[in-house]
Amino acid sequence: MERVRWKRLICNNYATPKSKFIIWMVLHNRLPTVDRIRRWGINCDARCSLCRSEEESLQHLFFSCDNASAIWREICRLMRFDDSGGLYQDVISSACSQARKKKGKLFVMFFTKSVHAIWRQRNSQIFRESCKDTNVVLRDIFFKVATRCTDVERRRLLM
Ligand SMILES: [Zn+2]
Numbered sequence: 001m002e003r004v005r006w007k008r009l010i011c012n013n014y015a016t017p018k019s020k021f022i023i024w025m026v027l028h029n030r031l032p033t034v035d036r037i038r039r040w041g042i043n044c045d046a047r048c049s050l051c052r053s054e055e056e057s058l059q060h061l062f063f064s065c066d067n068a069s070a071i072w073r074e075i076c077r078l079m080r081f082d083d084s085g086g087l088y089q090d091v092i093s094s095a096c097s098q099a100r101k102k103k104g105k106l107f108v109m110f111f112t113k114s115v116h117a118i119w120r121q122r123n124s125q126i127f128r129e130s131c132k133d134t135n136v137v138l139r140d141i142f143f144k145v146a147t148r149c150t151d152v153e154r155r156r157l158l159m
Contacts, residue, residue, distance in 0.1 A: 009096055014105070014148055015112035022116045026058060031119065033058050049125040061122060063089045068118055070134045071141070075110050078142075078157065079103065106145070106153045113141045 009023055025031045034046055034056035048056040050067040062068050072088035075081075083091050092111055098104030117137050125131040132140075146154055 009108055009112070013108050013112055015109050015116075016144075016148075019112045019116040022119055023112050026062065026115060029058060031058060033061060049122055050131065056122075059089075062115055062118055063092075065118075067121065067134065068114075071114050071118065071138060074138050075107075075114060075141075079107055079110070081107075102153070103156070106149060106156065109145045109149060110141065113144050117141055 009027070010020060013020055013023075015023075022031075029036075034044060034048075035058075037044060038046060046055045048054055048060055048065055050061070051065050054060050054065070063072075069088060072092065073083060076083040076088070076091055081091050092107075096104065096108055096111060098107075117140065121131045121137060142157075146157065149157070
């Protein structure tokens with residue numbers, strides 16, 4: 001991930017401190033994803049707990065996993081971002097680089113909440129062997145962003 005660009009996410013971000021902390025962990029590659037845990041010499045199932053088809057890495061979990069793609073697809077649709085290339089990391093990266101602009105600010109909140117939600121889904125699947133339906137997760141993300149954004153931003157979302 002392009003570090004300098006992504007660092008802008010921490011400033012200019014109105015999401016909750018807890019969500020921002022997860023973003024900070026992602027930016028610094030500190031989240032204990034399975035690929036990292038295995039590099040520490042701990043033997044555990046390498047597969048992503050959400051799709052069970054590929055190795056869990058930061059890149060996979062937050063961008064290429066079907067679970068993450070479904071979330072980004074819906075957010076891109078809502079924000080009217082062109083995701084026809086299907087590379088959500090590119091769309092997200094360019095949107096976040098405009099964090100100081102109005103639309104970018106709103107997207108940064110969506111991004112932060114989504115990353116937090118994906119991480120919670122992953123933990124819930126690993127530790128409780130259950131996770132929420134993607135539609136429920138999306139509703140939760142929309143609700144949380146809507147309660148923290150300004151009236152103008154909320155109107156933009158509803159337009
Ligand atoms: Zn996966």
